Amino acid sequence: MVCFSKVCYFTVGQLSRTLQQPEDVFIPALSTVRVFKKEQTADFKLSVGTLRSNGILPPSGDIQLQAQDLASRLKPDSVVEDISADCGLITFKVNRKLLVQKLLEPFEKGKGEKFGLNSELFDTFKRGTTLVEYSSPNIAKKFHAGHLRSTIIGNFIANLKQSLGNRVIRMNYLGDWGMQFGLLGAGFGQFGCQEKLKQNPLQHLFEVYVQVNKEAEHNEDTKQAARDFFRQLERRESQAVSLWQQFREITVDEYRRVYKRLGVHFDIYSGESFHQDQAQEVVQQLQSQGLLKTSDRGTGVVDVSADGDMSSVCTVLRSDGTTLYITRDIAAAIDRKEKYNFDEMIYVTDKSQANHFYQLFQILLAMGHSWADRCQHVPFGLVQGMKTRTGEVVFLEDVLDEARASVLHNMSQSKTTKEMDDPGGTAEKVGISALLVQDFKGPLRSDYKFDWDRMLQAQGDTGVFLQYTHARLCSLIQRNEGVEAATFDPSLLIEQTSIATLQHLLRYDEALYHSAQDLQPKHLVNFLLKLCHLIAIAHRELPVKGSPQDVAQARLRLFSGACSVLANGMRILGITPVDKM
Ligand code: ARG
DSSP states (O other): OOSOHHHHHHHHHHHHHHHTOOGGGGGGGEEEOOOOSSSOOOSEEEEHHHHHHTTSSOSSSOHHHHHHHHHHHSOOOSSEEEEEEETTEEEEEEOHHHHHHHHHHHHHTTOGGGTTTTSGGGTTOOOSEEEEEOOOOBTTSOOOHHHHHHHHHHHHHHHHHHHTTOEEEEEEEEBOOSHHHHHHHHHHHHHOOHHHHHHSHHHHHHHHHHHHHHHHHHOHHHHHHHHHHHHHHHTTOHHHHHHHHHHHHHHHHHHHHHHHHHTOOOSEEEEGGGGHHHHHHHHHHHHHTTOEEEOTTSOEEEEOOTTSSSSSEEEEEOTTSOBOHHHHHHHHHHHHHHHHOOSEEEEEEEGGGHHHHHHHHHHHHHTTOGGGGGEEEEEEOOEEOOOOTTOOOOOHHHHHHHHHHHHHHHHHHOTTOOOOSOHHHHHHHHHHHHHHHHHHSSOTTSOEEOOHHHHTOSSSSSHHHHHHHHHHHHHHHHHTGGGOOSSOOGGGGOSHHHHHHHHHHTTHHHHHHHHHHHOOTHHHHHHHHHHHHHHHHHHHHSOOTTSOHHHHHHHHHHHHHHHHHHHHHHHHHTOOOOSOO
């Protein structure tokens, strides 16, 4: 897995001739070597184990001897200077000047944007239309931490897929139907106020919802009123529908504002309400396909057991003839396939819905929709303790406000903070970056504890550190604008610190590749954090100011290349890099 074609072709070409095998069989066995700050390392490694399991080398015998034997048959030349065998691996060290020159070339030719993304690693990648469904909050209910996670994870997946050349459809599937509207509709008559609804819509709807829920706990009349209101909605009675529409529109407008702050957008706002009628059609189809069974309780169920023995069933129809969440999801999936003809569809929700999506895909397959094989659920864990510092009930906005305020406060305390036009805007971007990195660092499936102090540290592995490093690079580059090099001498960048940084850049495509494979942002995040640590050392050890002009020029190239990769990587994560802080 290598982006550095020259080496790849050299190595792969030799291997192919030596072992008399086609070139592409070696690509999966080849990867870059992990970088250490102080220690010199080779650049690429070839796994003999992989060659054995691919049937290219005999699977038995001493693996180290096999590695040594193969290494001795490969000849170093002016591109690859050194070939060694070590622990079942063959390592390749590229000529240092060539490494520097080839790696920095794309940035100089203005192709830095594509760096990593145009790697041969992605040559065999299937590109097509990807529909990503994410965020999907429930109207009139709280936008909770889970929705925030879905929003930022889905946005990352969409960005990544798009960078890799897919056509991406970003969809928000609102929970805009169901009994909560019955309650809200009934409650609004009792506790609602149009004036408050205009001033602070989300807050007001939420208050009404809480109040009416409390009321319904002990008051049968309220419960009945809620049922009545929902029935009116289902019958499309105009008064009920127009109130519902008002709630929906107001809430979506509010969401759009928050999404904008987060740098997230959607191509389509769909929702459960769109699939009411289709859900009934789905039930009929299931029936005519013989897939619908009636349970003892009179509900309509579909067998989703592995053995087809009804040991596990999924309810798609209530005994009163109304459909459920899953029925609407079946209808929605079929509708999306017809409308957008996606090649793959990705749903992002918390892991408690894993079984829901398993059942959804099973039922679609049973109905003959083989494309359900290309539908995927990306589950994530719980966020514990997402509160503002004062501990109030949390709307997403409160969290964003608090993040911004904290960063602003820290900036005002720090001696290195620069003069800037829009400190609030900068603090907002840095705060969001902190939220994202905290969330993306580990496996998505894991739960984590929300921790304001840790997340906002300027030096730890945080989003603040990413932003700080980016801003520092920008200011270095800006301060030295006149120093642009006419000629560039790669031999001025061969000390360990620059080589380690460059070797790490060489791994960018692999980080992207791993993230694209398992849709986990941690590979990219950890790559960028390590890059920032290497840049911090480079700042210390490779000063630009006070160095001879040619050295200063060469170092600036290194810093510009690193800055460009950092910025591109941050954008894929969903972070807007700041130039000053
Ligand atoms: N609105 C749902 C919730 O908040 C999430 C919807 C997920 N998407 C779907 N197609 N079911 O739990």
